[in-house]
Amino acid sequence: MSLSKRGLQAPRALVDDLESSYGHLTGICRMCAGGVGYGPTPMALREAGLRAAEIGGGYGPVAGEPALLAALREKLFLHNGLDADSEGCSILVTAGANQAFLNVLLAVADGGDRVILFAPYYFSHYSACVLAGLQPVVLDIAEDGAAAEALQRYAERKGAIDESASGKVRAVVVCTPCNPTGLVLENAALWKIANICERHGWWLIVDEAYEHFDFEMQLTERAGNLFVESAERPSSLAGMAVSKGRPYLMNRRTIHIFSMSKSFGMAGYRVGYTVCSRSIRAHEGRDLFDILRRVNDTVATHASRQSQLLAVCVLHDIGCITILQSRRLRVLLYVRELWQWAISLARAGIVQLSPHWLNDASLEGTSERQLRIGAFYVFFRVILNRERSASCREARDTELCRFLAEHYRVLVAPGSIFGMEPDDCWLRVSVGACCSNDVGALREALHRLSNGITEYRHRRMSLKS
Numbered sequence: 001m002s003l004s005k006r007g008l009q010a011p012r013a014l015v016d017d018l019e020s021s022y023g024h025l026t027g028i029c030r031m032c033a034g035g036v037g038y039g040p041t042p043m044a045l046r047e048a049g050l051r052a053a054e055i056g057g058g059y060g061p062v063a064g065e066p067a068l069l070a071a072l073r074e075k076l077f078l079h080n081g082l083d084a085d086s087e088g089c090s091i092l093v094t095a096g097a098n099q100a101f102l103n104v105l106l107a108v109a110d111g112g113d114r115v116i117l118f119a120p121y122y123f124s125h126y127s128a129c130v131l132a133g134l135q136p137v138v139l140d141i142a143e144d145g146a147a148a149e150a151l152q153r154y155a156e157r158k159g160a161i162d163e164s165a166s167g168k169v170r171a172v173v174v175c176t177p178c179n180p181t182g183l184v185l186e187n188a189a190l191w192k193i194a195n196i197c198e199r200h201g202w203w204l205i206v207d208e209a210y211e212h213f214d215f216e217m218q219l220t221e222r223a224g225n226l227f228v229e230s231a232e233r234p235s236s237l238a239g240m241a242v243s244k245g246r247p248y249l250m251n252r253r254t255i256h257i258f259s260m261s262k263s264f265g266m267a268g269y270r271v272g273y274t275v276c277s278r279s280i281r282a283h284e285g286r287d288l289f290d291i292l293r294r295v296n297d298t299v300a301t302h303a304s305r306q307s308q309l310l311a312v313c314v315l316h317d318i319g320c321i322t323i324l325q326s327r328r329l330r331v332l333l334y335v336r337e338l339w340q341w342a343i344s345l346a347r348a349g350i351v352q353l354s355p356h357w358l359n360d361a362s363l364e365g366t367s368e369r370q371l372r373i374g375a376f377y378v379f380f381r382v383i384l385n386r387e388r389s390a391s392c393r394e395a396r397d398t399e400l401c402r403f404l405a406e407h408y409r410v411l412v413a414p415g416s417i418f419g420m421e422p423d424d425c426w427l428r429v430s431v432g433a434c435c436s437n438d439v440g441a442l443r444e445a446l447h448r449l450s451n452g453i454t455e456y457r458h459r460r461m462s463l464k465s
Ligand SMILES: Cc1ncc(COP(=O)(O)O)c(C=O)c1O
Pocket: 034, 095, 096, 097, 098, 099, 122, 175, 179, 207, 209, 210, 258, 259, 260, 261, 267, 271, 272
């Protein structure tokens, strides 16, 4: 009996393993998975139930329910400043952003082709590349500097290499706000990346699953994505249009991936969507949307119609939207707590914060408002000596996660799943779902986490002496 190489090479589902091993423990604080602690209102659920009863159980359109496509067009216009119709954009609904990402890979690349990811990356991006038979090329922005510069250097190096020997680059993946670092790419950086992709004929895939968790945008209403006019608008980008007197940008090589999971608390319902321009006839008059539809038809036919109807009810229910907004603001409160906690550990020399944000020199005087924080994570390295104990059979970061769960009842995610060296002991802490109503419970969990990390360091340090 055989098992596929790609299946065997795909990384372990470690978050699920940790959740299954420890998630049920009494008093455990679950800061490992990337969910939120809220969901659609009972009213939206009731309304969706009535609509679902009307449609029955048959198949629906592959690209999505017409009512949802209309609601998403409205959302794109109001929230993202994109007039999808006049920009010639197509929307395709999927069973979550994860399926959207796999669909896109299957539509733009062939086995052996390369896809560029920036580390730390969202782990499903890496696995999806492996499962699609592609070669993920990981640019470590901890070492190579900011993403746009790292990509530029790669493109220059790449120019000297014969691409055909080792697979052509087809796409670059950006996640903003980023899981796991929380980094929000400024428009200027996004545009630089988009320009490099344009010059080399690469697709740019932008995962915006955390679009509503760009807290600077929440506070200042300054959007941070490619749809909105940028001061640094490059002349080479196509697809620029002026619509209704307001300038919008839609880069024809950019594929946007959105999710209903985080912003609208619908993770279990599995609804996401892609937005892409139809202006590139990439092959014999075919555009990307044609191929995305074929892929979707084959992989899932369409996302659950009942879930799509719920998404319509959520997007149309002002009461529900208002409640979700207030829930997101509460998450912001938790994120601030989280960052203050992490900064204090960094000042005490216990952890090193994600290098894309800070280095030791800039730590002085740092407050969370000076950082462009997004998503609901903090990502840091626990500072340890690099000696390994003979008894340690597991990666260091996973061993630490187990230690924290078993002895301190806090479950966090190991950094190796995001592409970091396991023995460097990076951790991601999530506050999206852990304590939906109580900042005191969050402080208590962070206190336990500090104690657990301190004890683990003490044990490891004393091993050396
Ligand atoms: C960056 C990113 N993209 C996509 C997803 C998955 O979204 P969905 O639930 O819509 O598949 C996640 C979930 O954690 C994520 O962090």
